[in-house]
Amino acid sequence: MRADELLQALLRDERLDAGEAEMLLAHVCGRARSWVRAHDDAELAPEICMAMRALAARRAAGEPFAYVVGSAGFYGREFLVDARVLVPRPETEHLIDDARAFLRERAAPRIADIGTGSGAIACTLAAEIAQAQVDAVDLSGDALDVARENAARLGVADRVHLFRGDLLQPLAGRRYDAILANLPYVPTAAISAAPDPVSFEPRLALDGGPDGLACYRRLLVAAPDALAPHGALYLEAAPPLMEGLRALVAERMPGAEVRVEHDYGGRERFVRIVPR
Ligand SMILES: C[S@@+](CC[C@H](N)C(=O)[O-])C[C@H]1O[C@@H](n2cnc3c(N)ncnc32)[C@H](O)[C@@H]1O
Known part of the structure; x- marks a missing residue:
């Protein structure tokens, strides 16, 4: 599936915020958000699509974005965070x-x-x-x-x-x-x-x-x-x-x-x- 198609599907099905969807894809692909922006026609491997759908569903259920991606920025540094x-x-x-x-x-x-x-x-x-x-x-x-x-x-x-x-x-x-x-x-x-x-x-x-x-x-x-x-x-x-x-x-x-x-x-x- 193409990146832009997957993002559109998640905005529609999971009501994800567009910015968060992009950041989630960057996280799953291990790339910068700017890479995602520049490669909206990229063909995504099925395992990337599956991982995205799983994380998007967690976010749609209300879980904080930081828990879903496992980190949060604070004072210019990244901190590991989860439900603990x-x-x-x-x-x-x-x-x-x-x-x-x-x-x-x-x-x-x-x-x-x-x-x-x-x-x-x-x-x-x-x-x-x-x-x-x-x-x-x-x-x-x-x-x-x-x-x-x-x-x-x-x-x-x-x-x-x-x-x-x-x-x-x-x-x-x-x-x-x-x-x-x-x-x-x-x-x-x-x-x-x-x-x-x-x-x-x-x-x-x-x-x-x-x-x-x-x-x-x-x-x-x-x-x-x-x-x-x-x-x-x-x-x-x-x-x-x-x-x-x-x-x-x-x-x-x-x-x-x-x-x-x-x-x-x-x-x-x-x-x-x-x-x-
Ligand atoms: C609002 S969180 C703040 C976490 C962190 N300081 C921050 O600013 O992101 C409060 C923290 O206090 C801890 N806590 C609650 N009661 C406590 C107590 N009686 N003594 C020590 N820590 C406590 C909780 O486990 C939790 O990690």
């Missing part, structure tokens, strides 16, 4: 920008990433800051397997140390120049059902309890003692939760300097807290 981890979101890249700027005068910063998932935050900071030492924690052993593979592929495994456990518990007694946490913050009742792509992501990565703030409520108990002098705590959440998160921080860390930062879409996305 949350797909890293572009909004989280802003947290990286802010933390890099905050840490720029420290030669060898110590960083903790709580709820590391794919390792997107931990590996990115290790890759961007040459001397950084990063401790990354997750409750899920499956997620840590993915993070370990990403750290190895990105050449930062010697500076990203993985711990399995609850929040800051495995890091007791250590102090950090920056602690970053993108913990589950979807209120339980708001977790999407299939076929929403989010419903394919691990519940442990999404469920933030009745008000979405259960993990942050507990993290804020231990976090002040885990920060080095002049260290910063970063917490990411969804815009509707920021008011509640701000109030929680004011209660748990009174007197701290708290800045609410926006993502590139202009929505409130994370808080940076520096105890005074």
Whole structure:
């Protein structure tokens, strides 16, 4: 079958988005998307057509595109992702920008990433800051397997140390120049059902309890003692939760300097807290 015929068939039968169909074909053929564009008359081998149809059906059922192709871009790097981890979101890249700027005068910063998932935050900071030492924690052993593979592929495994456990518990007694946490913050009742792509992501990565703030409520108990002098705590959440998160921080860390930062879409996305 010709490439353009197959793509048309998938747009019609599976209602795939045209861009995604092209990217899927590039993935299956092991080629760049530009190659697919330039070769729409290419005759495709039957096994390529079969593989395309299988992946297209998964996507049509709602599975995130990143799971279907097995990777997601984050801060200019490719991360392996599958159903064991949350797909890293572009909004989280802003947290990286802010933390890099905050840490720029420290030669060898110590960083903790709580709820590391794919390792997107931990590996990115290790890759961007040459001397950084990063401790990354997750409750899920499956997620840590993915993070370990990403750290190895990105050449930062010697500076990203993985711990399995609850929040800051495995890091007791250590102090950090920056602690970053993108913990589950979807209120339980708001977790999407299939076929929403989010419903394919691990519940442990999404469920933030009745008000979405259960993990942050507990993290804020231990976090002040885990920060080095002049260290910063970063917490990411969804815009509707920021008011509640701000109030929680004011209660748990009174007197701290708290800045609410926006993502590139202009929505409130994370808080940076520096105890005074
Ligand atoms: C929203 S995902 C974020 C993943 C990654 N940091 C990112 O930004 O793409 C939250 C992660 O926190 C982990 N997690 C949930 N509860 C936790 C807990 N109590 N302690 C440590 N990790 C936890 C989940 O397994 C999941 O990998």
